[in-house]
Amino acid sequence: MTKFIYRLIYTKPFALLKDGLWKNNPIITTVLGICSALAVTNKVENGIAMGLAVTFVVMASSAITAAIRNLIPQRIRMVTYMLIISTFVISVDLFMKGYVPDISRALGPYVALIITNCIVMGRAEAFASKSSVKFSILDAMSHGLGYTFVLLAISSIREFLAFGTIMNINIAGNSWTNWVVMSSAPGGFFVLAPIVWAVRSLQQDVDVEIEQHLPAPIKPATTIAATKPGASL
Amino acid sequence: MSSSVVLEKRKKINLKALLIDKLKMLIFILIMGSLASALLTTLDDYTKVLEERNVELFFHGKVLSALNLDDGSRDVAEAFQANITIEQIDGRTLYRDSSGAIAFKFSGGGLWGPISGIVALNPDLTIIEGLAILEQQETPGLGGRIAEDEFLQRFRGVSVDPELVILPARRSAVNPNEVDGITGASMTGDFLSDMINKAIKEVRDQLGVS
Amino acid sequence: MPSTLNIFLATILTHNIALTYILGMCPIIGVSKNISTAVGMGVSVVFVITVTSLINWPIYHLILVPTGSEVLALLVFILTIAASVQLLEMLLEKFLPTLYMAFGIFLPLITVNCTVLAVSLFMVLREYNLTQTAVFSLGSSLGWLLAILLVSGIREKLNLVGDVPRGLQGAGIVMIILGTLALGFMGFSGMVDL
Numbered sequence: 342m343t344k345f346i347y348r349l350i351y352t353k354p355f356a357l358l359k360d361g362l363w364k365n366n367p368i369i370t371t372v373l374g375i376c377s378a379l380a381v382t383n384k385v386e387n388g389i390a391m392g393l394a395v396t397f398v399v400m401a402s403s404a405i406t407a408a409i410r411n412l413i414p415q416r417i418r419m420v421t422y423m424l425i426i427s428t429f430v431i432s433v434d435l436f437m438k439g440y441v442p443d444i445s446r447a448l449g450p451y452v453a454l455i456i457t458n459c460i461v462m463g464r465a466e467a468f469a470s471k472s473s474v475k476f477s478i479l480d481a482m483s484h485g486l487g488y489t490f491v492l493l494a495i496s497s498i499r500e501f502l503a504f505g506t507i508m509n510i511n512i513a514g515n516s517w518t519n520w521v522v523m524s525s526a527p528g529g530f531f532v533l534a535p536i537v538w539a540v541r542s543l544q545q546d547v548d549v550e551i552e553q554h555l556p557a558p559i560k561p562a563t564t565i566a567a568t569k570p571g572a573s574l
Numbered sequence: 575m576s577s578s579v580v581l582e583k584r585k586k587i588n589l590k591a592l593l594i595d596k597l598k599m600l601i602f603i604l605i606m607g608s609l610a611s612a613l614l615t616t617l618d619d620y621t622k623v624l625e626e627r628n629v630e631l632f633f634h635g636k637v638l639s640a641l642n643l644d645d646g647s648r649d650v651a652e653a654f655q656a657n658i659t660i661e662q663i664d665g666r667t668l669y670r671d672s673s674g675a676i677a678f679k680f681s682g683g684g685l686w687g688p689i690s691g692i693v694a695l696n697p698d699l700t701i702i703e704g705l706a707i708l709e710q711q712e713t714p715g716l717g718g719r720i721a722e723d724e725f726l727q728r729f730r731g732v733s734v735d736p737e738l739v740i741l742p743a744r745r746s747a748v749n750p751n752e753v754d755g756i757t758g759a760s761m762t763g764d765f766l767s768d769m770i771n772k773a774i775k776e777v778r779d780q781l782g783v784s
Numbered sequence: 785m786p787s788t789l790n791i792f793l794a795t796i797l798t799h800n801i802a803l804t805y806i807l808g809m810c811p812i813i814g815v816s817k818n819i820s821t822a823v824g825m826g827v828s829v830v831f832v833i834t835v836t837s838l839i840n841w842p843i844y845h846l847i848l849v850p851t852g853s854e855v856l857a858l859l860v861f862i863l864t865i866a867a868s869v870q871l872l873e874m875l876l877e878k879f880l881p882t883l884y885m886a887f888g889i890f891l892p893l894i895t896v897n898c899t900v901l902a903v904s905l906f907m908v909l910r911e912y913n914l915t916q917t918a919v920f921s922l923g924s925s926l927g928w929l930l931a932i933l934l935v936s937g938i939r940e941k942l943n944l945v946g947d948v949p950r951g952l953q954g955a956g957i958v959m960i961i962l963g964t965l966a967l968g969f970m971g972f973s974g975m976v977d978l
Binding site: 372373374375376379380419420423424427428430431435445450453454456457458459462472518522525526527528529530531537538539540542 | 803804806807808809810813840855856858859862863865867891895896897898900901902905906908949950951952954955956957959960962963964966967970
Binding site: 611 | 799973
């Protein structure tokens with residue numbers, strides 16, 4: 342049995358899942374896509390909806406990108422990714438407006454802004470553009486779910502503190518005083534910061550900065566090196 | 575001499591290859607673009623009907639709840655069809671129920687963004703029958719509570735003669751035209767009462783009631 | 785409809801795109817280590833947002849609306865943004881090399897800055913005309929510049945004091961700074977009406 346578990350741990354699918362859910366968690370480690378993670382997480386239902394929407398978009402666009410990866414001309418690959426991503430995002434937006442109008446109303450323009458959520462673009466560029474469809478979908482799923490779990494954590498804390506409820510079910514009792522600040526923008530920052538702190542301390546992996554994870558600009562490598570903060574301008 | 579000719583030739587081939595390369599890119603992006611647009615336009619046609627229906631249902635539901643006809647047991651579309659008659663006056667839509675009560679839309683600027691809602695009045699436009707909020711972006715937990723049922727219930731039976739007043743939270747209502755405000759949201763309250771009074775005044779003028 | 789001055793002030797103070805709508809966080813966290821890079825990024829963003837929204841407005845109102853294809857708006861917007869950023873980069877490199885040396889390196893990163901798309905999107909949602917769009921886009925981007933400038937300034941000062949716990953360094957501390965700033969900016973609420 343232990344042998345079996347060991348063998349499982351060293352398979353590629355397991356490594357991919359671990360990468361997205363824990364080691365390179367999009368929000369905590371690589372700090373990508375946090376705009377939506379903070380803006381729509383004052384209710385658990387919104388957090389879940391946003392997380393699933395992003396998971397779907399990243400899986401679908403990674404799959405398509407991987408499928409046509411040998412056809413995409415190198416120089417215009419960014420534009421191609423954007424075309425694919427925005428097609429899926431607009432589809433999700435239309436779908437939500439048609440079938441779940443309440444959630445669509447709550448998320449507002451942030452659904453459309455998934456297009457510029459760097460997680461989606463980052464996965465297309467970093468993984469799907471050089472991997473098979475099967476592994477790309479798995480990788481996208483693990484990053485999407487990693488994102489969803491963090492959103493779930495932030496939104497549960499925020500909804501509980503701000504309204505005394507979770508999923509609109511009152512659990513704090515009537516004597517609970519609502520922490521109003523938790524439901525507005527600053528609350529999101531104050532909840533996410535300790536989560537990032539805790540997880541990064543556990544990971545012992547602190548100095549991950551964002552530029553390395555942004556999709557590489559369409560420029561020669563020498564100029565990219567100069568974008569590192571600290572390079573004198 | 576011969577080497578320069580070779581160079582010239584190579585340049586030409588490169589130029590040709592470059593052109594083909596550019597053309598390939600263009601064709602690729604055009605194909606992708608038209609595929610994407612075709613897909614989205616089809617999807618849009620399909621969901622547009624649903625979306626418009628949802629928007630209408632939401633609005634009609636709010637009209638019903640302002641007129642206190644929203645008992646939750648009936649289908650919104652059915653209840654709206656059965657109870658409400660629509661009148662158009664000077665670009666404003668009035669929703670009248672069987673008892674003669676009139677509901678109409680009001681809107682204005684709030685603290686963070688636009689607020690809009692529906693207010694229902696009795697036939698001679700002096701008493702509020704009910705209130706519903708369509709859209710608001712006030713601070714959740716403070717001004718955002720204007721959309722909660724508990725707050726909206728306070729408006730039932732309140733007089734709007736001469737006009738509606740939403741009090742700051744530290745005072746409580748004495749006169750028939752006063753409503754208790756929300757703690758920490760006196761500005762939202764002011765904005766709300768202003769826009770309701772303005773809409774009522776306009777409707778009174780339009781209907782010739784004074 | 786709010787006046788242009790109202791829109792301008794509101795987009796910087798009460799409806800700051802970074803601190804109220806929480807948009808464009810990736811670059812604020814990524815490139816706010818020192819003031820000079822922050823200014824470079826901020827100024828490039830101001831330029832790109834203003835230019836792209838002024839290109840997107842006519843495209844939306846003169847091409848997409850008459851042909852009834854509003855559904856493609858986002859797709860067209862993001863392609864316009866990507867294309868104009870690339871064009872801008874080439875023009876700068878060719879005609880203003882000094883400016884390119886200073887700001888050119890930030891341009892490719894801006895395509896994935898959600899503020900740019902958001903401004904084009906809000907301009908449609910709020911039904912602004914061309915003048916209002918110009919003021920709105922300039923104001924929003926200046927507001928974003930203000931936010932990244934404040935964060936980088938605080939970060940530089942914080943480095944002098946030192947002693948940020950290891951796990952909190954980088955993203956964590958920036959989030960706390962941003963949260964505090966957002967809390968401060970809530971104090972502006974109600975000053976100007978949008």
